[in-house]
Amino acid sequence: MSLRGYELMKQMEAYAPPKYAWSKDRIGLQIGKPDAEVQGVLVTLDVTEAVVDEAIAKGANWIVAHHPVIFHPLTNLRLDQPSGRLMAKLLKHDLQVFVAHTNLDATLGGVNDVLAAKLKLEKTKVLVSEGSAKLKKLVVFVPVDYHEQVLEAVGKAGAGWIGNYSHCTFNLQGIGTFKPQAGTNPFIGQQGKLEKVDEIRLETIITENNQQQVIQAMLQVHPYEEVAYDIYPLDLKGEEWGYGRIGEIKQPLSLQEFAEQVKQAYRISGLRMVGDPATVIKKVAILGGSGSRYFMEAKRMGADVYITGDIDFHTAQDALAVGICLLDPGHHVEHLVVEQVCRELKERLQGRVTIYASQVDTNPFTFV
Structure with a gap:
């Protein structure tokens, strides 16, 4: 194809x-x-x-x-x-x-989530928030025998994510009715005859970003010629998106020890370090590429160290003055x-x- x-x-x-x-x-x-x-x-x-x-x-x-x-x-x-x-x-x-x-920097599962995951950061949040994805509810009516297929398809396409849980749905069984008219080619029933079918009402959460791919995945596996489904906007805040991530390491390390860990995780032979090597590190902020302008945001959110590329001399001095360590592994770790x-x-x-x-x-x- x-x-x-x-x-x-x-x-x-x-x-x-x-x-x-x-x-x-x-x-x-x-x-x-x-x-x-x-x-x-x-x-x-x-x-x-x-x-x-x-x-x-x-x-x-x-x-x-x-x-x-x-x-x-x-x-x-x-x-x-x-x-x-x-x-x-x-x-x-x-x-x-x-x-x-920068859209790949900011998106969920993009540059900064990858960099945070390489360091095994926990309880991660967006460092510089730019907004949140709008949530919607998808409701689709599925014949009982095809329920599992449709549920799996929409879940795999990104529907039903709540926190770290995927495939979150609500399902209610009932009777669906329809009468195929002239020119139709119904999967179930005959033209001109009212049909009653055991169906399941499947409800799940989608976002404005994955709506198209979820609908496409649903339509590919749903057996009906004309699929009955609804999409409702929700007055709820979805996942935040933005630049950089901040999280915690499993156990405190000295800056020197953590710097060595960063080198191994990012497969680099060296990096630049700003701060006392003995400083205890627990909370880590990171922003891939050139993010030195955001070191005060990292400090404000409680980071002990901020990892980013292209740090200049005066930014390093300013960071020392306010008491936050810096690690510069280079722009290329992206x-x-x-x-x-x-x-x-x-x-x-x-x-x-x-x-x-x-x-x-x-x-x-x-x-x-």
């Missing part, structure tokens, strides 16, 4: 909604045709010539990247310059580039989200196309 770019982009946007991105961010399809058939997808942190060569070698004609390949407006496309050569190679080989940047994006796409696209995790190291820094 062929897959078009529209479907790939739709699934990426369900995972990392565009509205989560900063207003001036450059996200979405940056190069290529939205209706191009997807022959393979390469997921990467950055788009470099080496990454493009990797995509060509693997037969992937779509690249899903975290960092935009076009961020500042182009002033030329000179083929004797690196940026021009990169664009020319992408266009010559008919490669499409789709970007999920590459740890690549495997998570691959898992999401494999599950959402259900094996319709091969998903590759880039093996190219795009980190420009080494420790000497």
Whole structure:
């Protein structure tokens, strides 16, 4: 079954909604045709010539990247310059580039949840809240014999999440009636005859972000030609979304011990540390990429240490002055989200196309 770019982009946007991105961010399809058939997808942190060569070698004609390949407006496309050569190679080989940047940072299961999970943080919360997902209730009427199939399908698509519990539903059995009219092809019954069927009213919670994929999953397994379902808006607050995460480690460690743990978890050979190595660490804040501007937010929320990249000299001095430790593992640790994006796409696209995790190291820094 062929897959078009529209479907790939739709699934990426369900995972990392565009509205989560900063207003001036450059996200979405940056190069290529939205209706191009997807022959393979390469997921990467950055788009470099080496990454493009990797995509060509693997037969992937779509690249899903975290960092935009076009961020500042182009002033030329000179083929004797690196940026021009990169664009020319992408266009010559008919490669499409789709970007999920700050929306992938902010979304649930995105960059910052991955970084927090690598450190086994507990009781995690959003560090810089930008809002919460709107909740809705889905009600669908299902013949008894198909109830389990529909319940499993909508649960797998993301319906019924309450806290750390999935597949949360309420089910009530009753009698459904309908009379098929001319031109119908009913799964049960005959044209012109009133039918009474044992059905189950299945109720569950969905969000505005996963509504489309839940409905699609439901319709794929529901046996009826015309599915009866309702969606109700709820005056309830859903999961928060935003930038960074804050949580606790299982047992207190010194800053020096925790820094070593961070190096192992993020598979890096070194990092920069600000603070007394003997400082006791219990509460940890983290924000992938360049998040030094938020160190006071981490301090306000009680963090003992704040982990982020691209920390400058004066920010380090200010952090020391207010009494919060800093760890800078580099901007490049965001590459740890690549495997998570691959898992999401494999599950959402259900094996319709091969998903590759880039093996190219795009980190420009080494420790000497």
